[in-house]
Amino acid sequence: xxxxxxxxxxxxxxxxxxxxxxxxxxxxxxxxxxxxxxxxxxxxxxxxxxxxxxxxxxxxxxxxxxxxxxxxxxxxxxxxxxxxxxxxxxxxxxxxxxxxxxxxxxxxxxxxxxxxxxxxxxxxxxxxxxxxxxxxxxxxxxxxxxxxxxxxxxxxxxxxxxxxxxxxxxxxxxxxxxxxxx
DNA sequence: AAGAAGATTCGCT
DNA sequence: GCGAATCTTCTTA
Numbered sequence: 738x739x740x741x742x743x744x745x746x747x748x749x750x751x752x753x754x755x756x757x758x759x760x761x762x763x764x765x766x767x768x769x770x771x772x773x774x775x776x777x778x779x780x781x782x783x784x785x786x787x788x789x790x791x792x793x794x795x796x797x798x799x800x801x802x803x804x805x806x807x808x809x810x811x812x813x814x815x816x817x818x819x820x821x822x823x824x825x826x827x828x829x830x831x832x833x834x835x836x837x838x839x840x841x842x843x844x845x846x847x848x849x850x851x852x853x854x855x856x857x858x859x860x861x862x863x864x865x866x867x868x869x870x871x872x873x874x875x876x877x878x879x880x881x882x883x884x885x886x887x888x889x890x891x892x893x894x895x896x897x898x899x900x901x902x903x904x905x906x907x908x909x910x911x912x913x914x915x916x917x918x919x
Numbered sequence: 920a921a922g923a924a925g926a927t928t929c930g931c932t
Numbered sequence: 933g934c935g936a937a938t939c940t941t942c943t944t945a
Contacts, residue, residue, distance in 0.1 A: 797928070889924090
């Protein structure tokens with residue numbers, strides 16, 4: 738998914754951000770919202786891969802995930818950060834005190850810049866719509882990996898992936914200077 | 920029925 | 933670097 742563009746289209750206009758950082762939540766993973774089985778909240782994680790799972794966290798922010806397994810299996814990829822590509826004026830309007838670099842740097846910030854809310858939960862991201870994934874641009878970016886960020890459970894899993902050297906990646910610097918994976 | 924924890928961000932020290 | 937903000941969901945009694 739690194740290098741793929743996330744497109745948000747609303748009455749306000751169109752915004753495009755190129756994904757530079759993701760985090761995986763796999764079957765059997767105690768840190769996954771799907772770990773304890775399907776509920777009304779996490780149902781989208783159990784839908785066919787490419788379904789949007791949007792949840793509200795810390796009373797303030799939304800986070801965007803893409804389900805990643807077949808129907809009935811709970812797993813997904815959290816979109817942690819992106820590089821603004823189109824509609825930067827609109828993103829700045831939605832995040833007034835942000836620098837260009839920080840518009841989509843972090844999962845909560847990204848959702849705000851793209852105006853993603855729980856209304857987007859359950860959408861099919863594989864076809865054009867209010868929120869969808871456009872094909873990746875040509876050169877496949879170099880991808881590095883690290884442990885996941887901000888977790889208390891299964892924090893040691895190496896399931897975070899990001900574009901090597903991108904300034905639009907979130908997280909502590911120490912995690913972001915690791916060499917690209919082979 | 921009540922309480923704690925949470926895949927975060929921002930501002931202040 | 934630390935703690936507050938703020939609410940939904942799941943767990944436990």
